Amino acid sequence: MKKIPWLSLTILLVAYMTVGWVLSASPWYILLLAIALILLLAEILAAPFSNVRKALVYSFSTDTRGFILIISIAFFATVLAIWIHIVAHTLVLLAAGLLARLDMLTARFTDWQAFSVLSFVSLAGFGLGWAAHHLAAIGL
Known part of the structure; x- marks a missing residue:
């Protein structure tokens, strides 16, 4: 059983939540571009x-x-x-991603597992930040 690096993944999640919050007022095509760039960064970090x-x-x-x-x-x-x-913002995301990737290398995650975890945590953080901003805007 591999030990999951919770602290670095939490930092990554919070970093992407802030970006999701900042970009939540952007048009839909900026959000799609952001999602594509999130997956690209996860692939770059997970690549050997x-x-x-x-x-x-x-x-x-x-x-x-x-x-x-x-x-x-x-x-x-x-x-x-x-x-x-x-x-x-980009440097914070890069630093958090590198920290998470380093912890996953230490825990002996495969490249595919690292990509999957980085992608999931990054997209979840981005979505949570986006949703939190919209919920705060309507007063919930």
Whole structure:
């Protein structure tokens, strides 16, 4: 029986609840994009690091790819500096996700189990935050 890392999963849940609360007033397509990004982040965190390393090595395998990657990183760094309020939420989500993933690695969860748990907890937190905001708005 694997020991479930309750503390780190609770931190992840609360982090996604705050994001769900903040994004609850957004249009439906922003919510769909947020759900897709939540699943993407869970997949990135659950993927073996050897796959990430292979992707980075492939990105720098030619000068042209390296140049395009560096220009893209500079562009995204500028965008992130302009939207610092979004970056703060993203960094909190990333830190909470990494903590949960590290605890799951320590508990010897498989990649598929880690993805499932990260996805479920993240989507549940996002949904709870969204629902709490709407319930607070109608006065319940």
